[in-house]
Amino acid sequence: MNVTTKSQGMTEIKNGSIISPHGFHAGGLHCGIRKTKLDLAWLYTEKEAVAAAVYTTNSFKAAPLNVTKESIESNQTLSALICNSGVANACTGKQGEVDALEMRHLTAAKLGLAEKDVAVASTGLIGTLLPMDKIRSGIDEIDFNKPSAASFESAILTTDTVRKGVAVTLEIDGKTVTIGGAAKGSGMINPNMATMLSFITTDAHIEKGALTNALKSITNQSYNMITVDGDTSTNDMVCVMANGLAGNDQLDENHPEWHQFYEALFFVSQSLAKSIARDGEGATKLIEVQVEGAHTEEEAQQIAKSIIGSNLVKTAIHGSDANWGRIITAIGYSGIEIDPNAVDVALGDIDVVKQGVPVDFDEIEAKRYLEQDEIVIYASVGKGTASSKGWGCDLSYDYVQINASYRT
Incomplete structure (x- = not known):
């Protein structure tokens, strides 16, 4: 594994990604929402993961955010994620909710999961209904045995010009813990979330409340501190999944190595936030x-x-x-x-x-x-x-x- 040391006890993995942590798999494919680009991304974990998320502050929240919020609040854990690009499924009324729920249902059925084990995300044009025939075919075509972080990173993009991924490792209780992530975002970016999606995975064993509190605090110092154009969108979300496969003792704020984990999670979030700012639409600096x-x-x-x-x-x-x-x-x-x-x-x-x-x-x-x-x-x-x-x-x-x- 090629790594570059970033700070005490933490190393950044060269070409690290959302599937660098143990037990996570992800990929993407073209289902026809967009003309030629990949437009359907998937992620799942071999062991159910403690989950936490933060959402856009925009009053118009897209249907997939409501579905994901319901899953996390009622289930406390997630095992999979499905995300499309090209169409935001925002301002689409009751049909939008039905379509987001169907995306969740189809993905859960494909993996043999309960529906509330699946998160849903969408990004793209606001006010357009999802082409569900294409999404149904796309989910049916997913081969979960052929993961590709690059395909996942590509499939969530809209006007972005580059893929955005990062991963780090650190030692907790003598165990190697890995944190990885992927993000999209280029325009309609403003503090207090933006037209961005960020998905973070870790094999750390962590208490649900501690993960939620850490994510909220880190979001205020990273994703909420970027801007491209002053617009806050309808679909923004940061979601973290922790499956515990690293085998460390459960982390919480009282763990003696909590600070090291927090700093590593902050580094991943800040790196993704900065990559979004750097890739602002038309940006040169x-x-x-x-x-x-x-x-x-x-x-x-x-x-x-x-x-x-x-x-x-x-x-x-x-x-x-x-x-x-x-x-x-x-x-x-x-x-x-x-x-x-x-x-x-x-x-x-x-x-x-x-x-x-x-x-x-x-x-x-x-x-x-x-x-x-x-x-x-x-x-x-x-x-x-x-x-x-x-x-x-x-x-x-x-x-x-x-x-x-x-x-x-």
Whole structure:
């Protein structure tokens, strides 16, 4: 196994994926929803898994989210997942619920499971009914003996340009524990979930409540800290499944190695979140915002979101223009009370604002820095001890072209 060390006790698996943890299998196929691309993904675990999920904050929640939420809340565990791309099955009324339930039923029957052992997800065009004849045929064609992480990662994509997967290992109770994941997301991305799906698997043995609490906390620091365009969609979900096959003692917040597991789960989630931000529709650059000096983490997060969500900041970065005034403005309208005379701003290592006023800097050097494909904006907003990070991308001409013709 080729690995790269990332932090104490944790290693990232080279070409790691959602099926790196023991007992998980996944794949994807083309069932005809999309013209040629893979559009039906499946995942199952040999041993039932403790499950937890978080969902979009949009009031219009797609039918598959309601079905998955019912399964997890009533069953506490999951054994499989079915996901289609191309059609979101959102704003489809009672028929949408019927179709999502049928997807669950067909997958459960195929694997010999109870219906509530199966989660359902969809992504794609809103307001269109699923072509259930194609989905029925697709589920019937699934060969669960031929897993392919690459096919799973491809089948959940919409306007994404790259597949998104990651996996890490760590030692818990002397046992090797693995955490893997896959995600999709490129447009309609905004903090508080987005048009994104993230599926995480682990062979760790973990208590249900601890997993749920960890996922909620980590989501606020990772998936909820990315933005592409300020839109929050109807189908967003992060789902974690833990089947316990690693053989460690049950994890919870009181376990002596809980922190190591939490950090590994956070690393996987943050990696997937950043890969979504990097792959924003039409994006050419990944932007990271680091805020420090706030009174609370929540205030730091709100300021970071304000900066990374500013279209004026995003367009300036696209044009490699060190227009620091746009960053200051975004901090000022964030809704957090600050002392303007205590604000510092830097682009990478280049200071542009100190104590709320501009400092001399080399415009050519700044432009050269902003021409890179990864940009970091630092903002110190006071003498507090709280900090946060957020991720987004530049806003390019291609974003308008992609979204102006999304349905055609």
